[in-house]
Amino acid sequence: MSRILHRLGYRTAAHPWRTISAWLVVVVAAFALAGSFGGTTHDDYNVPEARAQAGVEQLRAHVPDGGGATAQVVVHDRHGDPLSAADLDGLIQRLGALDHVSSVSQPRLSADSDTALVTIGYDAPVTDPDLVGAHGYDPLEGAIEPLRDAGLQAELGGELPGGAESTMKGTGELAGVIAALALLIIAFGSVVAAGLPLAVALTGLAVGSAGITLLAATMDVSTAAPTVATMVGLGVGIDYALLLVTRHVEFLGQGLDKREAAGRAMATAGRSVVFASLTVLISLMGLRLGGLPVYSTFGYATAIAVVSVLAAALTLVPALCGLAGRRLMPRRARRGLPARSRKAPLTARWAAQVVKRPVAAALAALVFLLFLAAPVLGMRTWPQDGSSNSKDTSVRQAYDLIDAEYGAGANGPFTIVVDTTQADPQAIATQIADRPGIAEVTTPFTTPDGAIAVFDAEPAYGPADERTSDLVTALREELPAGVEVTGNTPMFADLSGMLSERLWVVVGFVVAVSVLLLAMMFRSVVVPLKAAVMNLLSIAASYGVLTAVFQWGWGGSLLGIDHAVAVSSWIPILTFAILFGLSMDYEVFLLSRIREDWLRTGDATGSVERGLAATGRVISSAAAIMVVVFLGFSTEADTVVKQLGFGMAVAIVLDATVVRMVLVPATMTMLGKWNWWLPAWLDRLLPTIDAEKFDHDEADLWAELGETEKVGA
Incomplete structure (x- = not known):
């Protein structure tokens, strides 16, 4: 892979306009195909496994x-x-x-x-x-x-x-993109270098959007799937391009030619990007186990976006780097002036402190994450209904009026369907009317064919009230065969229960496959298991914050929530699959540099400190950019999108700071050489994948490859 990626980076940097022209053709062709053969997004709300169906x-x-x-x-x-x-x-x-x-x-x-x-x-x-x-x-x-x-x-x-009324407005995403550009300018100190990752991500995302339109012509793609795909694609696209550009600038600073710098950046950071994207794709495929067709479309659509931005990062980044030359470097570096401060970078000083006191750092980080995760023990999920809408919407005002004038249950009546050959509709109506928790029952209506009778039963509680779900379950247990309890509220109760059970199936699959991939990449048992546990900790902490803000109402007004609402049933599975993959991105970036240093020096403690010092800034910058992108989505009116954007932003903040900057280096320092322990029998069984390896033999190889490229050019 090193040879292939080096050659790709070198050639695209040497002939940038060929790559740029090819991408222009790809974009035009993709949109032409989407316009001619693409379909439209379409929701499928049928849930065959739900009792209410x-x-x-x-x-x-x-x-x-x-x-x-x-x-x-x-x-x-x-x-x-x-x-x-x-x-x-x-x-x-x-x-x-x-x-x-x-x-x-x-x-x-x-x-x-x-x-x-x-x-x-x-x-x-x-x-x-x-x-x-x-x-x-x-x-x-x-x-x-x-x-x-x-x-x-x-x-x-x-x-x-x-x-x-849940239609996306797009203003939040635009604000997120502008904020991301500002952060990139701060990180690079160069407008050219800052605009490059954003341009690459948007180009890849454009092709991905056309791909999703073509996918919609072959299957039902949820109307919310493009939103999720945009959210993830934009975030990872900027991350991948940022990592490649950072490594390219690093090699330029060492005095390498722009073509050789592009080749080496691709052979090192490019490998990390490839395998980091694999972890994201694995997590997305876990959505198929969510039990609902809509989750599969989320996974497929987002995978198309990720693959598109990955292709853009691996080809457009070196091409644009070759075109920009040394303009990617900060102005002082281009002029050969010394840095303004002779102090060690902040990330290096931070790494030294963490490595110096690993036990205290690890305990503090662990206690903090467990504290944030504590509210998840009381988290209740429920699909979105009128009560969770903004108070400015007509749907919410209608909900409040019905609640005030007719009672909370009038917003979510049960529809009772009675098979007339198995039960007496009037007797069933009387039985339900006499039951505690039922406020009113309508007169049964028999269908023209006489096969079934239908009537409504109005509960005494609102749809999102926990007692309503219990009431649905109790009615089904008490009523005889031939009677079905259906309607929106019973369907929501079924969905909530199904998704809670399916969450653990998705977690098991995603964690198992990701651990296996990391074991192949880093030749270790400890590193992937530790990474999985820490990712689960950061995701649990984000669930806890989500519960406190939305379900408990702590600070919800800052997000436009005027009262406490349950966490959407769609959120846990969707955010887990996405966040686990994104967290593994940062894990791959950090561990790649640590392992690179470990293989070169054999210094277990020093490699952790130097690896963190080398990647801390780029991981922090990448995370900050992804956070502002996700927060942009949290400004949307739709509560599900709001919860998704906010929850993912919180998780990325925790992962890039508490986990990646404290917990990972602290535990790796304590474990020392045991980080890289792998039983001999397992070493023989696992295929070998190097995520990002740099040593003197490879440096000689790259020099040889570079000379070959020059002759070829």
């Missing part, structure tokens, strides 16, 4: 236009006056005339008649292209606009409006 399938089979999307309209007179029957009749007529609307309920008036609740049923699922986003939302807005013009409050709630 059985009831949904019965409704689709026996109820005309049943099992489709639903929406709610809440009309309220702010002065407390009774609503006009004429206004409500007009609303019913306008709603009934909308495309795909199959049913409109009669207005349900509140006790004082100042509020009306209307439920709308559609003949198509919420994922239907005719209903997604503005296609379904705008007609509803038009139907309620006359009520608003008359001075009434009219809000949209429920399934369809909830999806439409």
